[in-house]
Amino acid sequence: MQPDWLIIDGHNLLHKQPHLVALMNQSQEQARTALIRLIEPYSERLASKTTVVFDGQNRGSDSALSTGTIDVQYAPAKLTADGLIEQLVLKADNPHRICVVTSDRLEQQTVLSAGASVRSAEDFLDQCSIKRNTPTYSTKMKPAQKPTLGDIFPHDL
Structure with missing residues (x-):
């Protein structure tokens, strides 16, 4: 059954994307x-409402990140993103x-006990067909080449 509301632990999901960790x-x-731009195309088809929650510290000037399909919330002072999700x-x-998207085991257990369902960040990315590793590979087959002695022995000898 498709959830009505998808609540995403923003930093937890962000840390599953190496290129976003580097950007962070x-x-x-x-x-x-x-991250918001990455998941935005998928949010509407996964739930009628999507909320991404971040910790409040270091929020910078991006308080207006919410889009037409995604509501972004920051945990207030003295509360973590996990606390706000709960x-x-x-x-x-x-x-x-x-459905809460997080790979934090304790948070998963807490929201499960409150009645929500849980999806790990990895499963969510797979469901959205978002690749966690961003290298691109050519789909063209390269002709096989025979190894040369230079491939086996260093040129310095």
């Missing part, structure tokens, strides 16, 4: 924006119609 080392704001699930009228 330069700019957390740009990494969060890139509050959202607990306050929901139908927590059984919520």
Whole structure:
């Protein structure tokens, strides 16, 4: 059954994308924006409502990241993103119609006990056909080449 509401642990999902982790080392704001743009095309077909939750510290100037299909929320002071996710699930009228995306085992158990379903970040990326590793490979077959002595022995000898 498709959930009505998808709640995503933003930093947890972000850390499953190596190119976003590298970007986050330069700019957390740009990494969060890139994550939202990455999942935006899939959010509507996965649930009627999608919320991405980030920790509140280091939020920068990207407080207006929400799009027409994705609501972005930051945990307020003295509360973690996990805590905000738990509050959202607990306050929901139908927590059984919520799916939380996180690979944090403790958070998974907490929201499961509140009635929500859980999908790991890896499964979510696979479901969206988003590759966690971004190298591109040519689909053309290269002709087989016979090895030469130079391939086997270093040129320095």
